[in-house]
Amino acid sequence: MIVARTGNEAMAEAMRQINPDVVAAYPITPATEVVQLFSKFVHDGKVTTEFVPAESEHSAISACVGASSAGARVMTSTASQGLALMHEILFIAAGLRLPIVICLVNRSLSSPINIHCDHSDSLASRDAGWIQIFSENTQEAYDSTIMAIKIAEKALLPAMVTTDGFIISHGMERVDMVDDAAVPKWLGTRQPKTSLLDVDNPITLGALDLQDFFFEHKRSEIDAMNRVLPIIDEVQNEFAEKFGRHYPIVDEYKMDDAEVAILAMGSTGGTGKVAVDKMREQGKKVGLVRCRVFRPFPKDQMLKAVTKAKVLGVMDRSDTMSTLGGHLYNECRSILYDSDTRPLLKNYIYGLGGRDISIEDIEDIYTNLFDIQKSGKVDKDIVYYGVRGE
Amino acid sequence: MIVARTGNEAMAEAMRQINPDVVAAYPITPATEVVQLFSKFVHDGKVTTEFVPAESEHSAISACVGASSAGARVMTSTASQGLALMHEILFIAAGLRLPIVICLVNRSLSSPINIHCDHSDSLASRDAGWIQIFSENTQEAYDSTIMAIKIAEKALLPAMVTTDGFIISHGMERVDMVDDAAVPKWLGTRQPKTSLLDVDNPITLGALDLQDFFFEHKRSEIDAMNRVLPIIDEVQNEFAEKFGRHYPIVDEYKMDDAEVAILAMGSTGGTGKVAVDKMREQGKKVGLVRCRVFRPFPKDQMLKAVTKAKVLGVMDRSDTMSTLGGHLYNECRSILYDSDTRPLLKNYIYGLGGRDISIEDIEDIYTNLFDIQKSGKVDKDIVYYGVRGE
């Protein structure tokens, strides 16, 4: 069914169709609507979910951990400060191997406080052991939310699906929705191995783990992360087979003969594709790589994609505050270190706090990348693109 | 004055000598003692500090932000879950450019819950805009705590000085303490440009910052981070001049002719040096690089050090949960990407949750690195060293 939905509406609709057992959440701009719309479904009896309107994000995610430990299928939604307040418990959810799914709306982290998009919030939690899937548009937000449930439950790791704050969350687009009945059918019910509610087989969860066992447990969690990408591929294939839309882990756009390319995440992927088309119309061989899955980092897929270009402009909507530039940029440099093919890399940090990035901006970046190709060297490897007074 | 002190005692003594205006803190193993000892100084009238025994770490760091905004010199101490609970406010402190100093005792992050050392806690906050200085031993913990005040106030960025939980925090060693009077004299009083207590010049701090200004403010914070390393050097030189102990940003041990080397942080640096000596006795050209300052990442100093070796074993007491290995490993690969000299790199993730690493272990790693040198290739680039059942 083709409808018009904002990113938040699309995620809320996905949640309605998933009909999770428990949703515990707390409002925060620009994710609030997800929870709002979902509350309405609850109050109108459209879902059977137990909704826990927590008194903070910290408690929301804590309740999710409790509910998931009890065997329930659990979701929540948040953004920015909310995710930051969950920080401690995010690690715990992953360590306990609970397949909780967060609909995250990317918004920059305070300070300065700001309500608009950048990726600093989810990236600041990138070590937490969560799968992270970034969406380019509302359709993807919707599809990925549904797929995330399956991915998380197979991987036994929690997952967050993100959209760009306001840009996608509040932007209405065409969305092709799956039938209401098809979603729960495709997902099945969660089949936990153990549950707190099984009083006849009492388990103890979250014991103190000292030097003699901690490393082994952590190793097992890392192993789970190492197994995620094939699971994502498998679920994405199943989804494609069933519902007709297939997603790659790393999205390549006109890369096959690209001389210069950009790498980006989120909604900028779409804007960049338009820029690619425009440049291609002028005969310029440009391409675009979009990182859909950031955790685990898709090393092989990414290497395959980015090594096609001679010059790669890495566009980061975040800064690591390390003086080394943005997140994607550094992970790319890292995976490319011992690669045979070694594109020239330049980092464009852009769009922090919701600063707009236009098609013309990206064309400008491509032009800059061609200059690099010509000169064969990168003069300034990290630039802050679009900041006043640079 | 030469005394015997544990890492926690050394940090607490440094705090006593600094006599900060405000300390707001919350207990957590293995950092509790810092606060305990300091409370005793307060209750015995040995410092004039206002001590705020906060009801959580979130409130402790929030009170630090308030006090620092009011122009006070402010410190706190925490570890692990405590730092994770501060996460949101860490970013705010940096954004507001408040020179708060945390005495951090590194302890692994839950889950599994564990009280022993790894570096996952401070590293999970590495994007927050804080200066991070890791100590090898109690002497360094003591000296760095004092220097951190000056560094933070010059850089107008908050700083954390870390020690390895239990290993250093509870390990007693010789410490050469500076005279009580010399410390405040060397530091002077904090000279804030603005203060909330200046009611005649009312300022507004922490305003909502939308698309039109956020990026500029963030850019300015990044710029501050870009200026930190020279400040650290300057302060370290001043300290050396005055008190006779000089620290490098990146500590090189017998690197000048080293063929293979390891890179590590924290107390493992010392253990590694003993291993180096033992190997050197056998005529093996090994060296060690210790990263003292992790934020900002000392790109130039690190490149200079690590490119001396042909094979580098990067020892990470943490994992990024990205499938790409540890933190130091990835940052090294990143900075080396376009370096002319390109050592072979191998990542050893070790010691998570306090798993011991012995001199023999490190010798074993060196032996392994020599094998790599011989074969000219790294077969398995990330290994989990010391985990059972690997």
Place this chain on the structure above:
Amino acid sequence: MASLKQLAAQEEKFLGGHRACAGCAATIAARMVLMAAEQPVVVGASTGCLEVVSTIYPYSAWNVPYVHNAFENVAATMSGVEAAYRALKKKGMVKKDLRFIAFGGDGGTYDIGLQALSGMIERRHHVLYVCYNNEAYMNTGIQRSSATPRGAHTTTSPAGTKIPGKIEPRKNLTEIIIAHEPAYAAQATIGYWNDLVTKVRKALDADGPSFINIYAPCRLGWAYVPEKTVKVSKLSVETCVWPLYEYQDGKYRITVKPKEKKPITEFLKQQGRFGHLFKWHDDVPIKEYQEEVDMIWERLLKRSEQ
């Protein structure tokens, strides 16, 4: 007792040019609190409507020192500011006698900021905490808080077909704070400016932490026309939905007793957020709310007699 003439003689400390909705009581409350203060004050605010509308870079409506840290921590932030004041005063680096005021919405106070407030009081920081209570998270678009009364429609407790608004009663934060034994605690509302100003002065003079819960109607979230803000505020007192009282030295005192206690429907029917209750298939939600109001009022009468 303050006179308006005297109050009006001072310089404004909360200025125009802020972006609140026309008719917003939260800003009236902030303005009244600041004008009541007879000493120089330093102010903190938690994230929420008041903070957002008053400080959008590069504009600030606060003519006194002001700090915003995060949503949940204004009490902790101001604990720190007050501790710094004590430290720097001891050292002679601050000369004046200052007062400290923390502002939080009901979300930032009843829910996510409760713990920080509890800690601030327990540690006896000399800070006046003002909760401007509009009974929901307005800044993010009218979500339920634990101050939201039962039956009220919010976007997370919507008037649905199965559930008619919020089902849980509101948290009685004022009583919770009184159980903390602060130096002073009170309920006030903007419609009774004189009562409010007097309470702020008592609170600032009290020797320790103090708390005032100011009922602050929100024309957007409560859904009424903007000019009725003061009327709605007064009705809350006349119906005993929001009793005006104070607690000090172990004693309760009702400061404004309505001449005649009106039924709460008088208050409810002014506001769109309760509209659905009048169309609901039974009168249970309204009755339960009336009983709650009566119970609390009776208990208050009893306690204030002791």
Place this chain on the structure above:
Amino acid sequence: MASLKQLAAQEEKFLGGHRACAGCAATIAARMVLMAAEQPVVVGASTGCLEVVSTIYPYSAWNVPYVHNAFENVAATMSGVEAAYRALKKKGMVKKDLRFIAFGGDGGTYDIGLQALSGMIERRHHVLYVCYNNEAYMNTGIQRSSATPRGAHTTTSPAGTKIPGKIEPRKNLTEIIIAHEPAYAAQATIGYWNDLVTKVRKALDADGPSFINIYAPCRLGWAYVPEKTVKVSKLSVETCVWPLYEYQDGKYRITVKPKEKKPITEFLKQQGRFGHLFKWHDDVPIKEYQEEVDMIWERLLKRSEQ
């Protein structure tokens, strides 16, 4: 009323082999609470002595389902567990009638976990929250909590030469919770096992959130010899330092009235943490504490008469 014989007839739910100090009351409390439960229970615990000593991988003393999440969030965690129970029960995936119990130390309850608890009650989760109150953070080595009484030495409120232990009075958490209007609230202590068991049963049967604050002496932090644990517990009641009472349906009831109210010094002098007070240059700290105890006891007597 429960009989010990009946209680002893059940299977143990909290087993030996845990690592608490010899004579630890926290573990006595946990054991008593579990044996009181007549329904199958699911338990959560916040970080603290009880959690640490009972669950060190690969050993667990809990013979019932148990979850530990973090220090500050057991109430939220159990809110989630209980919500999951309601959801899965609705779906028929859980058949039995279960009860839910959250355990937190005073640090995890009065301080860092207060907000989560407040939220749990406000949302009316059917969970019994048990605070085992040993009046300090014991697990991390005896630091002050807001439950620590004035005068007590802890490592962050040390008996110094300038300041004799903690200066602030303890937070009255039970009254704070009562102001939340839970379905049931009470104070108990391990020395009165029957009173405790009865209260747990009432709490589990109550229709909504319930709270029991169990005074649980800590021989390490309070510094007394281990065999005195029960005696010290009883003294707390006899001196009215820890009144045993309950609150339900708006009514207070004192459940154990000491025959003769002893001076608090009888209680204090048993414990090393108060030792310095008897050597302090004046008797102000003890007097202030006695006054506080008297005030609260008097008020309780009054309220329980209503």
Place this chain on the structure above:
Amino acid sequence: MKKEKKGWKELPIGLVLEGGSSEEFETGDWRSEKPIWDEEKCTNCFLCWIYCPDSAIIVKDGKVKGIDYRYCKGCGICAEECPPKIQAITMVREEK
């Protein structure tokens, strides 16, 4: 309001703002109704002044002097709270 925004190097460090700067932001254009104050009728009870959320009632030398239309958003509280017997303020539709 239309002045050039500063580049990052020129901004004060640490998000510091001068207090009271919102005076430069005029919210008068939000108004769709406008209060008209009648000096003749006004008894200077100051009720409009105390209740105005936008500090838009001008008081000088102990007397109401009018309305500061730079900030007045036209909420109508002043007119509503002006005592019924006095009615010194009336709301009219904002001219276009």
Place this chain on the structure above:
Amino acid sequence: MKKEKKGWKELPIGLVLEGGSSEEFETGDWRSEKPIWDEEKCTNCFLCWIYCPDSAIIVKDGKVKGIDYRYCKGCGICAEECPPKIQAITMVREEK
């Protein structure tokens, strides 16, 4: 307690532990004093049982049967709480 610890691949996923496994951990060796129970004197009031922090008083078929020294840490509560007139439990120094 001395059995080989498992490698990471053999451990159950997600930190799950079986309830009640602490029975395998014997804390009896922490004891420096030891309670001696006298069956003769015991009236089966169960006070020792209810107050024992280590669940170490053995009760079977409604009767106290002795002390489980595998767990008893020797706190002395049982002896202290055994009614003064009965004194069925006495503490002795642990044998070396």
Place this chain on the structure above:
Amino acid sequence: MALLEIRWHGRGGQGAKTAALLFADAAVETGKYIQAFPEYGPERMGAPVFAFNRISDKPILQHCGIKSPNIVVVLDPTLMETINVTEGLPEDGVILVNTQKSAEEIKKELNLTKQHVYVVDASKISTEILKRDLPNTPMLGALIKVSKLLDFNDMLDSVKIRLEHKFPNRPEVVDGNIKAIKRAYEEAKA
């Protein structure tokens, strides 16, 4: 149809965002690709706000702001005093204003030369039919006319469905709105 970009000007509470969403939603029903998004600030009721639409026959991939719209819709003429409503409007652009004034007058006021100006008194229509000054729905009718984007009847049907969905028990609201849209469609003029 090539890509068309629209900017809406209104005040917080006046429904500029709602109009843009409704427009997009209805257009989707007719098979178009669309976008609708607000320019979110934290502005409260009464403050000037924007909303945007993109509409096309082909998928729309870009997610940047709209700087140079083809059409500008002004819901509240008083805005023109303080806001530069024609910012970025190209020479062949269209501006549609809710006003009692004539297109000529507006053209003069805005100092326009080449751009097309259309006017309609949507406030009056709304006040007469819906008894409230809610110009946003009637403006939809006028927009369809001036933009020539969509078939009017298709559009009307899908707006109706959307309104019925939103106000399930209030047919009078749905009918009133439809009536108002029709009338604005008719009355809008250059």
Place this chain on the structure above:
Amino acid sequence: MALLEIRWHGRGGQGAKTAALLFADAAVETGKYIQAFPEYGPERMGAPVFAFNRISDKPILQHCGIKSPNIVVVLDPTLMETINVTEGLPEDGVILVNTQKSAEEIKKELNLTKQHVYVVDASKISTEILKRDLPNTPMLGALIKVSKLLDFNDMLDSVKIRLEHKFPNRPEVVDGNIKAIKRAYEEAKA
């Protein structure tokens, strides 16, 4: 002096950690390089615990655990039933036990062949002098004797300073401890 490594065995609350710290502290006063660290577990009072020392004339850089100590000190002989106190002890290692038994008996009990066994009844000394069974300080005296690490009088002076610092108003505690250390020094025997 080459690097010497010591392991202490005790029970939570018995002061193994304190002894190790005191030992290190005192050694620093005599110019040595030292380390003292506990094996931290979350064990409570009564549970078996460890503590460690390193002592040397040269800087000690390593921060790893001690697996093969030169000297083992056992504060509580009952521990020997459940804990393998000789684990990692090399053939030339020394073990010092607080016991009433003879060195021979202990040697047999522990199945030792080459290692040196020393005994002292520190509990008795402590009980007699300090009126409490706190064997940790007396054991220090015995350790100094068997290790031949430090000059006994230097060490005694620096322990005294440390104790005076810790118990500023309780000279009887300081004196008692010093007395106990002396006596244990004398009474320790192979």
